[in-house]
Each structure stands twice: as C-alpha cells, then as structure tokens.
Amino acid sequence: MYISITPQKLGSTYKGSARDFVNYLEKENEGSATQEQELFFSQTENDIDAQRVITEIDANTSKLSKRDPKFYSIVVSPSQAELKHIGNDPEKMKRYVRELMKTYAASFYRDKEITVRDVLYFAKLERERTYSDKDSAVKENQPFASRILELQHRIRAVRQGRSEGNIGKLKERIDALEREAPHKQNGKRIVPGMKKDGHQNHIHIIVSRKDVTNSHSLSPGSKFRTSETILNGERVKQGFDRDKFYRAAEKTFDGQFGYRRNFVETYHARNLLDKNPKLFFATLLGLPANEKQAAKQLLFRAGVKVPSIPTNKAQLAYKAMMKLKKGIGKAMESSTIGI
Structure with missing residues (x-):
C-alpha cells in the first residue's frame, strides 16, 4: 500500500481555494455521461458533487494565514x-x-481524542494512472527519447x-533506438x-486543515511531529504520528480483506531499507523458503533485477547489496511493490 500526504500547493499552481485541485480531480469525468461520472464521497455520504467539496473546504479555513x-x-x-486480491473492486x-480515515484521526497526538467525526474530508476514486517524469521507466528511457x-x-x-x-x-536509426529503449x-x-496497464484503481482524498467545527487545526504535515509544548502555562500535546498512521494503514487493509503481506511489502521493510539496508537484507535472507520465493517474485514483477536471492549473508557482497537497494527503492517510490 503506497500512501502519500502532501500539503496544498501554494503560489502559482494552487491558490487559496480548493477549486483548482478539485477541478484536477475531475479530469477522468471529462467527456463522460453524467450517469457514468465518478463523484466524491465522505465518511457517511456518497455521490457528492465537486462544487460542494470546493464550498465546504474553502469555508473551513478560520484563522489560517495566507x-x-x-x-x-x-x-x-x-x-x-x-x-488483485480485492478484485479491483471500487466499493471495497x-x-x-x-476505515483508513479512522486511523488517520487516531494518529493525531492531542490531549482530547480525535475521531473521524472531527475530520472534514472528501474522497474520489480514479481508475487510471499515467506515467510521469518521476517514474523510473521514463527516466531510464530519457536518453533514448532525447536521441530520437x-x-x-x-x-x-x-x-x-x-x-x-x-x-x-x-x-532506421530511430526504429533501432525505439527497440533498444529498456522500458516498453x-x-x-x-x-x-502514457496510461499504465493493469489494475490502477486509487483514491485521492482532500482533507481540511481545520476540524469540522472550524475551530482547531489538524495538520498531518511532516514538520508537525508528535511533541509537547507549553501553552498558557500548561503542557499540551500536538502533532501527527505518521509512522503510526502508515503501519495502521496496512494493518487495516490486511485485517479487512484477509491479505497476507510479504515482508518486502511492509512499511517496516521500507524503513529498514532506508535506514539499515544490511538488516533489511539479513531479514530477507532469513525468511522461510516459501516467503523468500514470494519476495523474489514480487521484486521481479516490480522490475527489480534479482537473478537469485543469495542463500547466505556472505554471498551478498556490499556492491551487490547497494545495487539491489537502489532497485528496490525505485520500485517502492513508484508504488510498484506498494509499501
């Protein structure tokens, strides 16, 4: 499961209103008949139109600066x-x-418990994804694209x-370069x-910075980590626990749908790869044979070139380990493995 949290873009792209962002999320509805369009939903409602989303998000900004x-x-x-496990089912x-938004609310570090009823959000399903300049396949094809x-x-x-x-x-030279490009x-x-093949259902969520009462700030921003501060002489809890949220996100999916997650699909594995690649590979090598084989298949499908997973730590030389780390990291970033 790949989940990203980003703040509203300010400046020339997205200004004060949510209108530009909501209009961007309407792109798949362009040219579709009204009855075929995908509408927004919230925790308790379906079929919410875009104008209501804009109105409610824009109205919920009390005491926020420009x-x-x-x-x-x-x-x-x-x-x-x-x-594939859930049958690419939009309703699931x-x-x-x-359920995820319940864990989102619970990840805020506050003196008063935050629940999903405190959160103002709207979500929208999209069925297509396209390749961007950030995808590793596009980057590695770029030298060929430039020559063409x-x-x-x-x-x-x-x-x-x-x-x-x-x-x-x-x-003829152009045709040869097209054949030689590594990713097709x-x-x-x-x-x-270019539209990506395969199941591509994903969901965009727009969540207000303020709670539903428009009184309290609920920021999941990376600079608002869990901490305590002194306010009016009293110690007050503040921040958002991203680690807790990401771990709960995959646990929620696994419990809800009975999904058996391999080690390389876990948030824990991603953290290990970033912070302690040696321990990541030691853990990978220590998996039972069937899980290790499943890990190899996941990596292969993600485009990571792993001719064989070494059977012991001595076989995994430092240079080979770092090469694998780079490949797995790219797969994680592009959500191919989906951590």
Whole structure:
C-alpha cells in the first residue's frame, strides 16, 4: 500500500481555494455521461458533487494565514497484488478508505481524542494512472527519447531543405533506438502521459486543515511531529504520528480483506531499507523458503533485477547489496511493490 500526504500547493499552481485541485480531480469525468461520472464521497455520504467539496473546504479555513495550507491531499494507491486480491473492486476501495480515515484521526497526538467525526474530508476514486517524469521507466528511457527527438529534428530540417541527409537511414536509426529503449508497454516505449496497464484503481482524498467545527487545526504535515509544548502555562500535546498512521494503514487493509503481506511489502521493510539496508537484507535472507520465493517474485514483477536471492549473508557482497537497494527503492517510490 503506497500512501502519500502532501500539503496544498501554494503560489502559482494552487491558490487559496480548493477549486483548482478539485477541478484536477475531475479530469477522468471529462467527456463522460453524467450517469457514468465518478463523484466524491465522505465518511457517511456518497455521490457528492465537486462544487460542494470546493464550498465546504474553502469555508473551513478560520484563522489560517495566507501562507498556511488550507487542506492536505492524501493519495491511497494499492499495489497490483493488493488490487488483485480485492478484485479491483471500487466499493471495497471506498470501504477501506473509510476505515483508513479512522486511523488517520487516531494518529493525531492531542490531549482530547480525535475521531473521524472531527475530520472534514472528501474522497474520489480514479481508475487510471499515467506515467510521469518521476517514474523510473521514463527516466531510464530519457536518453533514448532525447536521441530520437534529435533525429526527428534532423529529418524535419532535411525535408525543409535546411540540411542534407538520408531520411531513410535517419528513420532506421530511430526504429533501432525505439527497440533498444529498456522500458516498453505493449511494444511501445514508455513515455510521460502514457496510461499504465493493469489494475490502477486509487483514491485521492482532500482533507481540511481545520476540524469540522472550524475551530482547531489538524495538520498531518511532516514538520508537525508528535511533541509537547507549553501553552498558557500548561503542557499540551500536538502533532501527527505518521509512522503510526502508515503501519495502521496496512494493518487495516490486511485485517479487512484477509491479505497476507510479504515482508518486502511492509512499511517496516521500507524503513529498514532506508535506514539499515544490511538488516533489511539479513531479514530477507532469513525468511522461510516459501516467503523468500514470494519476495523474489514480487521484486521481479516490480522490475527489480534479482537473478537469485543469495542463500547466505556472505554471498551478498556490499556492491551487490547497494545495487539491489537502489532497485528496490525505485520500485517502492513508484508504488510498484506498494509499501
């Protein structure tokens, strides 16, 4: 399960209103008949229209400064394995998000218990994902894309009489580069904007910075870690426990749908890979044979080149370990493994 939490973008992209962001989330509805459009939902309601989302989020900003995010965006992207396990069922996804938002509320560190009834949020299912410049497949194809673009410019110059050259040979070189590009989908080089194959259901959540009473700030921002401070002479709890939230997110999914999560799919594994790769691989090597084989298959499907998982620590040389770490890290970042 890949989950990201980001603040509203300020400046020239997203201004004070939630309108631009909500309009962006409406992109899959463009050109669709009204009855086929995917509407927003909340903890207790379905079929909420976009204008209501904008109105309620924009109205819930009391005492926030111009430079404060008015809302946060949470993206919930199950992995291919998780989506397959639930049959890519949109209704199961929505039920999961409603349980997830209970854990979101419980992850705030406050003197008073925060529940999902205190949180103002709206969520929307999307069925497609496209490749972006951030995807490793696009990045690794980029040198080939640049050379192809250069050759296309040369062909155009020859046709316009601005340069000399053999157009046929230039086209042959382009065809060769298309074949040599390392990442393809259905025989075509992967480029930004191309739709991703397979199950791609994911959910965007827009959650207000203020609670439903518009009185208290509920910020999950990374700079608001759990801590205590002195306010009016009293010690007050504040912050948001992201570790608690991420761990609870996968535990909620597993419990709700009976999913058996492999070690390499866990949030714990991601933390180990980031902070202690040696322990990550030691744990990987220590898995029972069937779980180790399942881990290898998950990594292979994620595009990580693992010809074989070494049978002991001595076989895993430092250079090989760091190469594997880089590959697994890329797969995690692109949510292919889905931690």
